[in-house]
Amino acid sequence: MDAQSESLIEKAKLERKQISKALEKGKKRPKEFDEFFHGEHDRFFRHFDCLTCANCCKTTSPIFRAVDIKRIAKRFRIKEQEFIKQYLKIDDDQDYVLKSSPCVFLDEDNCCSIYEDRPLACREYPHTDRKQVVQINALTLENTAICPAVAHICLQLVQNSK
Numbered sequence: 001m002d003a004q005s006e007s008l009i010e011k012a013k014l015e016r017k018q019i020s021k022a023l024e025k026g027k028k029r030p031k032e033f034d035e036f037f038h039g040e041h042d043r044f045f046r047h048f049d050c051l052t053c054a055n056c057c058k059t060t061s062p063i064f065r066a067v068d069i070k071r072i073a074k075r076f077r078i079k080e081q082e083f084i085k086q087y088l089k090i091d092d093d094q095d096y097v098l099k100s101s102p103c104v105f106l107d108e109d110n111c112c113s114i115y116e117d118r119p120l121a122c123r124e125y126p127h128t129d130r131k132q133v134v135q136i137n138a139l140t141l142e143n144t145a146i147c148p149a150v151a152h153i154c155l156q157l158v159q160n161s162k
Helices: 003-014 016-028 030-045 055-059 066-076 080-087 120-124 135-142 148-160
Strands: 086-089 094-097
Touching: 003 016, 003 148, 016 030, 016 066, 016 135, 030 135, 055 094, 066 080, 066 120, 080 086, 135 148
Parallel strands: none
Antiparallel strands: 086 094
């Protein structure tokens, strides 16, 4: 991760309380909240390449749904149960997640070796361009400690709510 990304994440950690309050305020005006998030998402990703970071792949695991498991097992030409046995575990929420971090499918150049078949959770990450962002405020807050894009957007949210 580059210094600018690290700085954004560190600043978001320091402003966690303010970010939490700003996210909570978004519940009062969800349409405006979505518009803000989507605009900031688009602006940030015009200049940011996730391959320079890959912190999400290095530190967390996506949830693997049944359809994800089926698709990836097919790619490897193994049975779904073999894929589960080799790569996954069940977490506290009873979801399938990777046994370890960093992601076993992350290459040295931060590229995903199963990119075309990656889980839905990976496809949607960091979730800042989804509809009704306000519904995932807790996840968004957690992601400020992982993703520089989420950290940046939430820090902008704090600035705008002053």
